[in-house]
Amino acid sequence: MAAQTQYEELARQLSAIGAVKRELSRALPQDCPPASAVVLMLLDRYGQMRMSKLAELMTIDTSVTSRHVAHVEARGWIDRRPDPLDGRSRLLRLSTRGETLLAQVTARYTEALATHLSDWSDDDVGRLNELLARLRASFDEPRSRDCAARPAGSTARTPAHT
Structure with missing residues (x-):
């Protein structure tokens, strides 16, 4: 087990990761905040899903997830469809526009990381x-x-x- 001082330094380093995340978020398109990019990435990775599953994957409350989903849906980046197993529920899935945007986001993030980690x-x-x-x-x-x-x-x- 690591020494207490190592855990304290790790806590400081993890806090500083916020600056890295902010810098990476500058690479995102103007109308695509980081949480929207995460929604798109998760739908791409795991396929269509209910809002509750998305909230679980994002490790945030369903009401917060709902706001993020409303943002991406309003821009046409996702579609909501009735769940064939439960007509009262909706399944979220990445739209063609969302796939295009996610490809842009991925390229921009990759370029930013490559630039900052070039050495x-x-x-x-x-x-x-x-x-x-x-x-x-x-x-x-x-x-x-x-x-x-x-x-x-x-x-x-x-x-x-x-």
């Missing part, structure tokens, strides 16, 4: 990808949610921690 080796970029994927996966584990739910300073251990 990095392929191995360094690959390692960063691996470590970020591993970090994300660690927060997807039930044990991580148990830790986050405990008050700061709590020493209570759950079965997952023993």
Whole structure:
């Protein structure tokens, strides 16, 4: 297990990632905020889905997801269709216009990353990808949610921690 000071430095570095995200968001088209790009990316990656599934993937409340979906739908980037399994529900899917925009967004993000990381080796970029994927996966584990739910300073251990 890493030393406490390493976790403190990691917390500082993760806080600084906000600046990286802001810089990358400048590469987005004017009417496509980062959350809209995430909606499009998730629909592209996972295919059509209900609003509740999208909210789960975005790890945000359904009401917030609904606002993001309304934004992308108003621009014609997604379609809503009746769910054949439940006519009361709607399935969201990427439209042709959304696919075109997502291709632009992907190209712009890729170019921005390539520009900012031009002095990095392929191995360094690959390692960063691996470590970020591993970090994300660690927060997807039930044990991580148990830790986050405990008050700061709590020493209570759950079965997952023993």
